[in-house]
Amino acid sequence: MGAVASRSSLVAVLGEGRRPGQASRASGLALPTVSEPICAVGHGVAALCCATNEDRSWVFQGYSMTGPSVYELIRAPGFARLPLIVEDFVKDAGASFSASEPDAVHVVLDRHLITGQNASSTVVALQNLLFLCGSR
Numbered sequence: 197m198g199a200v201a202s203r204s205s206l207v208a209v210l211g212e213g214r215r216p217g218q219a220s221r222a223s224g225l226a227l228p229t230v231s232e233p234i235c236a237v238g239h240g241v242a243a244l245c246c247a248t249n250e251d252r253s254w255v256f257q258g259y260s261m262t263g264p265s266v267y268e269l270i271r272a273p274g275f276a277r278l279p280l281i282v283e284d285f286v287k288d289a290g291a292s293f294s295a296s297e298p299d300a301v302h303v304v305l306d307r308h309l310i311t312g313q314n315a316s317s318t319v320v321a322l323q324n325l326l327f328l329c330g331s332r
Contacts, residue, residue: 233332235325237312238264244311245285257290261311262304265295268314 236244241263247255263282269275286293295313296302302313303320308328312321 231308233308233310233325233328235310235312235321236261236263237318237321238314239282241282241311242280242285244309245280245282245289254289254291256286256309259309260292260294260304260306261286261309262294262296262302262313262317263311264314265298267295268298271298 234244241261244256244261245254249255263286266281266283269278269281283293283295294302294304299314299316301317301320303317303324304311305324305328310321310324310328312318
């Protein structure tokens with residue numbers, strides 16, 4: 197399960213009610229502004245992959261982030277049918293990706309973007325989102 201949220205609105209939810217390996221689709225990500233705090237956890241980080249600028253470049257190029265590691269994904273049935281491997285996309289699109297041990301708490305904060313590796317990272321990621329929102 198994963199989600200993406202910004203301070204002013206819920207942007208997208210991916211993975212709600214789906215088993216690991218079931219595809220979720222996002223046709224585009226409408227961000228209020230690129231400077232708004234954004235938090236994505238687990239499979240919800242995939243929603244960030246479709247956020248592009250007017251020139252079709254990726255909004256998060258040059259950022260550091262995390263998401264489900266390949267090691268976590270291969271344990272789930274349906275791995276071969278996943279439409280996107282977040283770790284590969286992030287690296288190919290020009291951002292830095294880091295991950296910890298499978299199922300460990302791992303959160304990355306870069307500017308206004310907070311990403312969590314998996315469901316275990318949800319509380320820490322949301323605490324960082326609340327801190328960022330309160331500091332603005």
